Amino acid sequence: MGKNIWWLVLSSLRKEFRKRGNILIYFGLPLAGVLISTFIYANAGQSVLRVGVVNGDGAETVAAETVRFISEMGQVKAENVTEEELATLLAAGKLDSGVVLEEGYSQSVLAGQPDHIVISSIKGAEVTAYLKALLYNYIDNMTALGRAAEGDPARYQELFEEYRNTVFKLQAETVNDKSVTKDMTYQSLGFLILFMMMSSVNLTELILKHREDRTFYRIISSPVSSRAYVISNIIVNMIVMLLQIIVTLFFLRYVFKLDPGIPITALAGLLGLFALASVGISLVIVAFSKNRGVSDSLQNLIVTPTCLLAGCFFPVEIMPVAVRRIADFMPQRWVLLAVEELQDGSGFGGIWLNLSTLFVFAIVFFLIAAYKFGHNNDTRKFI
Amino acid sequence: MNVLDIRGLSKKFGDFIAVDNMSLTVGEGEIFGFLGSNGAGKSTTINLVASLLRPSSGEINILDKNIAKHSRFAKMNLGIVPQDLAIYEDMTAFENVKFFAGLYGLRGEELKERTEEALKFVGLEDKAKSFPKNFSGGMKRRLNIACAIAHRPKLIIMDEPTVGIDPQSRIYILASVRKLNEMGCTIIYTSHYMEEVEEICSRIAIIDHGKIIADGTKEQLIATITDLKDIRIELKRGEPDLALSLKNIPGVRDVSVEDNMLRISSDMAVDNLSQILKVLIDSGADIRSVEEQEPNLETVFLTLTGRNLRD
Numbered sequence: 001m002g003k004n005i006w007w008l009v010l011s012s013l014r015k016e017f018r019k020r021g022n023i024l025i026y027f028g029l030p031l032a033g034v035l036i037s038t039f040i041y042a043n044a045g046q047s048v049l050r051v052g053v054v055n056g057d058g059a060e061t062v063a064a065e066t067v068r069f070i071s072e073m074g075q076v077k078a079e080n081v082t083e084e085e086l087a088t089l090l091a092a093g094k095l096d097s098g099v100v101l102e103e104g105y106s107q108s109v110l111a112g113q114p115d116h117i118v119i120s121s122i123k124g125a126e127v128t129a130y131l132k133a134l135l136y137n138y139i140d141n142m143t144a145l146g147r148a149a150e151g152d153p154a155r156y157q158e159l160f161e162e163y164r165n166t167v168f169k170l171q172a173e174t175v176n177d178k179s180v181t182k183d184m185t186y187q188s189l190g191f192l193i194l195f196m197m198m199s200s201v202n203l204t205e206l207i208l209k210h211r212e213d214r215t216f217y218r219i220i221s222s223p224v225s226s227r228a229y230v231i232s233n234i235i236v237n238m239i240v241m242l243l244q245i246i247v248t249l250f251f252l253r254y255v256f257k258l259d260p261g262i263p264i265t266a267l268a269g270l271l272g273l274f275a276l277a278s279v280g281i282s283l284v285i286v287a288f289s290k291n292r293g294v295s296d297s298l299q300n301l302i303v304t305p306t307c308l309l310a311g312c313f314f315p316v317e318i319m320p321v322a323v324r325r326i327a328d329f330m331p332q333r334w335v336l337l338a339v340e341e342l343q344d345g346s347g348f349g350g351i352w353l354n355l356s357t358l359f360v361f362a363i364v365f366f367l368i369a370a371y372k373f374g375h376n377n378d379t380r381k382f383i
Numbered sequence: 384m385n386v387l388d389i390r391g392l393s394k395k396f397g398d399f400i401a402v403d404n405m406s407l408t409v410g411e412g413e414i415f416g417f418l419g420s421n422g423a424g425k426s427t428t429i430n431l432v433a434s435l436l437r438p439s440s441g442e443i444n445i446l447d448k449n450i451a452k453h454s455r456f457a458k459m460n461l462g463i464v465p466q467d468l469a470i471y472e473d474m475t476a477f478e479n480v481k482f483f484a485g486l487y488g489l490r491g492e493e494l495k496e497r498t499e500e501a502l503k504f505v506g507l508e509d510k511a512k513s514f515p516k517n518f519s520g521g522m523k524r525r526l527n528i529a530c531a532i533a534h535r536p537k538l539i540i541m542d543e544p545t546v547g548i549d550p551q552s553r554i555y556i557l558a559s560v561r562k563l564n565e566m567g568c569t570i571i572y573t574s575h576y577m578e579e580v581e582e583i584c585s586r587i588a589i590i591d592h593g594k595i596i597a598d599g600t601k602e603q604l605i606a607t608i609t610d611l612k613d614i615r616i617e618l619k620r621g622e623p624d625l626a627l628s629l630k631n632i633p634g635v636r637d638v639s640v641e642d643n644m645l646r647i648s649s650d651m652a653v654d655n656l657s658q659i660l661k662v663l664i665d666s667g668a669d670i671r672s673v674e675e676q677e678p679n680l681e682t683v684f685l686t687l688t689g690r691n692l693r694d
Contacts, residue, residue: 007485015473214469218530221433222486223458 033191060106190312280365416584521552
């Protein structure tokens with residue numbers, strides 16, 4: 001039996017990979033998914049805040065120093081504008097935020113009561129928070145100097161010079177934001193899962209194709225049993241999907257240079273387990289289909305919508321709670337959850353529930369398919 | 384030795400009895416014709432012999448071994464040429480034969496030699512590297528046969544191997560069947576073309592409603608339905624008075640005249656045509672044509688089943 005299975009596996013693989021179209025479908029589409037993900041997130045996480053500064057306090061030292069401070073802030077591109085220009089540019093989206101230093105600003109700082117400063121944005125707190133956090137801290141320092149100078153501009157200048165030239169320096173470092181590459185990875189894996197499932201159904205459909213073109217009849221007339229034939233199909237399916245995983249992860253990591261935040265081997269192992277569940281789903285689809293037309297329809301009804309609900313195309317968090325609960329019944333959700341947890345630092349010990357659930361999914365699907373195939377064993381249907 | 388021995392075989396699908404207590408033997412070296420109209424139980428019997436269906440009762444032996452216990456042995460010695468083409472369109476002729484022969488455990492040089500041998504046998508050695516999608520119907524049928532014989536089976540079941548092909552390919556295939564038989568293969572042959580069965584089969588069985596209703600040589604089958612032959616003589620004009628003198632000829636059972644056509648029913652065993660013609664010539668009758676009709680398989684089939692084979 002083993003030799004015959006191997007013979008069927010090798011012949012099927014030779015046939016599958018002889019067609020260039022199949023290579024494109026099996027490997028090109030998941031890579032296209034990675035490419036799409038990189039485009040989607042291309043601009044995310046690398047934002048520079050465009051800030052318009054209106055200095056309405058003239059040549060006052062405090063105001064001038066504040067403008068200088070803003071222009072030297074990290075991740076900020078400052079631009080001197082008038083109040084009218086600021087309103088127009090903010091409305092046009094050409095500026096993210098605006099800082100208006102009104103007349104009297106410097107005096108208020110010197111007096112220890114900072115006022116006459118307005119920070120505005122039409123993009124909300126998400127944009128202004130960073131600016132406010134740094135700027136208010138700076139103004140607090142200036143105010144403290146003002147209080148120490150007790151309103152004496154010469155004393156203030158002296159203290160300010162000391163403050164500026166102090167040997168104590170704060171070194172700011174920009175931390176590499178990995179959330180974007182994690183999002184890219186997540187999205188890429190979402191596409192990979194979709195294409196793995198589609199490939200799996202297409203490969204399992206070969207059982208129906210061979211029944212329709214009656215080569216299945218000739219095969220089971222030989223010493224090869226129908227069970228050996230189905231096992232060979234499962235092995236071919238697993239080999240193709242494992243190759244899909246390896247090729248996609250290789251390109252993801254070493255060509256697109258995306259760090260998924262998880263060791264590649266761990267990711268491959270996790271997806272390999274999902275591949276098993278995916279073959280199970282395909283077998284169920286094929287077992288319940290009388291012909292390829294029906295299985296194609298079932299594929300359209302099952303694969304894409306479940307991938308959608310499970311969060312393969314966008315984060316599941318944006319969906320209503322009820323829908324999220326439905327997603328829990330889909331193996332795709334469990335593999336994506338496992339990816340998230342691994343990215344958040346969990347080890348394999350932390351995802352044992354996900355792994356067990358995926359394994360149980362695979363077993364249940366295989367059992368359903370085996371039952372249905374067993375009760376389909378009416379040769380008149382196919383011969 | 385019997386290559387195939389079927390005893391008390393039955394197969395039910397729910398309430399429907401497809402094969403009903405069938406017993407049949409096919410001896411070594413026979414070309415055995417298996418006739419039955421659509422739905423008679425032919426295909427079910429073939430599927431049971433090929434171990435693709437489990438019998439409801441009874442047993443099947445191939446080369447004296449029960450196929451229920453020795454399924455692998457039975458399948459190794461069996462080659463099936465299905466009625467519908469069972470070949471891969473996206474594999475070359477060579478790859479097709481090689482793939483199916485490989486299922487019987489052939490590998491390496493032996494597999495290559497047997498593949499080439501099978502393709503040569505069906506006359507497709509020049510088309511080994513071609514894809515079946517570019518083949519004519521006859522060539523596809525020949526490839527269908529090659530895929531069934533590369534492992535050198537002792538028993539070959541050919542289910543309608545000449546359906547829908549040109550006369551030249553039919554002649555080639557029938558010659559191939561004879562050649563396979565000469566090489567020692569026992570063949571079970573089903574066809575809707577009665578003349579093919581008459582031409583090549585040494586023994587014929589007729590199946591109807593799942594039962595074998597007749598089994599024997601062509602002559603034996605014909606003898607089961609009649610011992611009379613039909614002689615039709617066309618005259619220039621009707622001669623009603625001739626009937627009486629013709630009835631006196633030995634073997635003649637009945638004479639009827641309809642317009643200018645004489646119809647004589649006579650014992651098949653008595654050769655009396657020349658005497659009949661002499662009586663007619665002596666009486667001055669002007670003979671335009673003479674036709675002697677013996678019952679054929681078609682007649683037998685129609686008589687026994689009440690249907691034409693192609694119904």
